[in-house]
Amino acid sequence: MRLAELRNLSKRFGNRAVLDDITLQIDEGEILALLGPNGAGKTTLLKILAFLEKPDSGEVKFQGEAVTEKNAERMRLQSAMVFQRTLFFSTSVYNNVAYGLKMRKLPQNTIKEEVKKALRLVKLEGFEKRSVKKLSGGEQQRVALARALVLKTKLLLLDEPTANLDPKNVQIIEEVIGTINRELKTTMVMATHNMFQAKTLPQRIALMSDGRITEVGVPAEIFARLSRNLASFAAVDNTFTGTARITSAGTTIIDIGNGVQIEAAVQRQGLTSVFVTPQDIIVSKSPVVSSARNVFKGRIVEILDLGSLVKLKVDVGKSFTVQITKQSFSEMQLNLDSWVFLVFKASAVQVI
């Protein structure tokens, strides 16, 4: 069964084409990932699916019915979107999660019951009376998820649901996404630029770049095909493409250019794309003797403060993104232009 259908959608903001002739079907009950670098048009596509933005041209159908300006308000009751930037009403957790249910004019008792269940699902049981402002970033994102899923809409739209979160919160959120898809059969469309997430969570992937969908398919298929488009995904954190050769030790060395060679624990030959999760990379100020096969020296070229975490871009010939805690960051006295060593195991290298 088809839940939503997009045909020949285009959308411009000023002179820039954000979406360019998008045609896509969303099947009932599936998780579809929109995978692409920043600026590919993922968020705009999600907003159109949430009936918050309307396309300049093209058609959007939901459950067989064309979406128009007139019925958008009614259609919106069938979908809910979780935004990338955690936004919340400056009030309690309860009032945040209950917001949509109140809009739907449900009886007080039911609202209370449903909010409780939703909070249990995102592992924030008993948080009702807390102020959202005082929660951690990860907890806030879980409130945002609970606030959307409590509505039990047919369609749930997630914009980078785990971007910039620590592994514990990522795990909880991924679990919840899986659970509600399985148990409530909620259809989900999820924007991500996390290769690993795209590989494991969704049933289908749509690759996006420059406002276009270049490929749609099941993850195994998409990753196996290694299209030129996927190779150009170097814009996605820590994704590199190069020529691989198998070493005498049975591992694989991938030459990704600029003198950088990554060693992976699997065997591949020829053109290969690899991906390293930022959390898997250890940052140190001095060279460490360890079993890790990959050690690179580079300069910090960008520092991004994410609250309890700090994201660093390190240039080792190629640009790597790493994520460390705020505490480590200040203890190591890191600055822009500091020299650091990046260390990761061959088994942390995921061959796409």
Added chain:
Amino acid sequence: MNPIIEGIIKAFELIFSGDPTVYGIVFRSLFFSGVAAILAALWGTPIAMLLGLRDFRGKSVVKGFFNSLIGMPTVALGLILFLTFSKAGPLGFLGLLYTPGAVMLGEAVLVTPLVISIATTAIEAVDPEMINLAKTLGASESQASITVLKEAINGVVFSDMASFNRAIAELGVALLVGGNIAGLTDVLTTDISKYTQRGGSDLAYAIALSIILMAIVFGINLIIIVARNPKVLATFGRSPQ
């Protein structure tokens, strides 16, 4: 005794003895300014929501217009309103001139630009994505707007308090359209002016009314400051480091 010191002593007597003339004036001042602030909020807030949430051509011109009107000299506005309410004026048929209604309406007009400007800024400060969040959770257009207004509530309340303060402290409008009729349209500012001009023993009334006016204005300002930054309270009574 020095007539000024005598006046100040008499003023405190008037304040603490609950002098009916003094408290009648205080009551009218509070009432007129209160109604004016409420009226300005009633028509100013929707305009602020329009300016804060919608995009349309000439929006910055409208905003600039209201911003520049904040500094409108009260006497000039008083005169314009006087002409409007006078027999030959466009609203002369209402017979409002020299009535409490004229004072309240006039002061409401005076403080409207203030309400609009401050409330617009507060609404614009709310994350623009907030309206989308409300909508995706099932709010209608108008419910979503109200949600944004709630997020901006501090700024909106601040705009109302500031407008009340401007209304109670102004002289020109109340004097020119109210006529300073004792017991009917006279308020703190118009009476301070009247009693000062009379001088002599009436000076005590002017001083008493001034003290009360300042207490009201400073009190409200203090509430605003504390409400915007509760930490201010904690710094009281702490010696500088």
